[in-house]
Amino acid sequence: DSGVTQTPKHLITATGQRVTLRCSPRSGDLSVYWYQQSLDQGLQFLIHYYNGEERAKGNILERFSAQQFPDLHSELNLSSLELGDSALYFCASSGITSTSGSRTYTGELFFGEGSRLTVL
Amino acid sequence: ELKVEQNPLFLSMQEGKNYTIYCNYSTTSDRLYWYRQDPGKSLESLFVLLSNGAVKQEGRLMASLDTKARLSTLHITAAVHDLSATYFCAVDRTSGTYKYIFGTGTRLKVLA
Numbered sequence: 001d002s003g004v005t006q007t008p009k010h011l012i013t014a015t016g017q018r019v020t021l022r023c024s025p026r027s028g029d030l031s032v033y034w035y036q037q038s039l040d041q042g043l044q045f046l047i048h049y050y051n052g053e054e055r056a057k058g059n060i061l062e063r064f065s066a067q068q069f070p071d072l073h074s075e076l077n078l079s080s081l082e083l084g085d086s087a088l089y090f091c092a093s094s095g096i097t098s099t100s101g102s103r104t105y106t107g108e109l110f111f112g113e114g115s116r117l118t119v120l
Numbered sequence: 121e122l123k124v125e126q127n128p129l130f131l132s133m134q135e136g137k138n139y140t141i142y143c144n145y146s147t148t149s150d151r152l153y154w155y156r157q158d159p160g161k162s163l164e165s166l167f168v169l170l171s172n173g174a175v176k177q178e179g180r181l182m183a184s185l186d187t188k189a190r191l192s193t194l195h196i197t198a199a200v201h202d203l204s205a206t207y208f209c210a211v212d213r214t215s216g217t218y219k220y221i222f223g224t225g226t227r228l229k230v231l232a
Binding site: 002033035042043045048050055056058090092106107108109110111112113114 | 151153155161162163164165168170208210212217218219220221222223224225
């Protein structure tokens with residue numbers, strides 16, 4: 001268990017609709033990343049938030065938006081859905097890691113189980 | 121634009137054999153990560169390489185980093201079926217951005 005929680009796990013919807021994916025990072029992690037993984041494809045970086053502020057944007061469509069709330073959970077909103085938006089959406093968090101008694105920031109990502117979106 | 125490339129993209133190998141997966145990245149970075157993904161599952165962190173010359177080993181896998189060559193390798197020793205998965209390398213915080221970019225992935229299949 002990575003400590004990162006994503007909901008819902010599965011979502012089936014129709015073209016033109018709007019959905020919201022939710023992510024709760026590991027306790028204490030300030031950074032949240034969102035990725036899209038289409039069938040048999042790699043991971044496409046969408047967006048990175050740190051402590052409520054947007055830090056970096058990747059190839060995120062204008063139909064998609066995200067935010068990170070004061071309690072550090074994050075939501076990814078996908079609107080005007082198209083068939084091609086069907087994919088696995090991953091959230092990951094990073095922060096301080098405890099190893100052998102020391103606490104350091106390594107940049108290692110901890111991934112949620114993903115939200116599988118199917119657009120029909 | 122940061123690019124992270126892996127090769128090979130697909131690798132089918134016999135149990136007991138050795139092989140190396142290569143990860144090249146296009147801009148300066150002192151940090152590189154390796155992750156494993158089983159089909160339909162999430163990603164699991166394997167190695168964190170934080171400096172030039174870093175070498176980490178876990179079981180039959182060994183990862184190394186050469187920041188001057190912008191190259192990391194993941195070496196598989198005496199492969200077993202349980203190592204069948206997709207392996208990704210990733211780079212973060214290069215050129216002053218906070219993007220965290222993954223490589224194309226290498227799908228490894230170990231044949232009994």
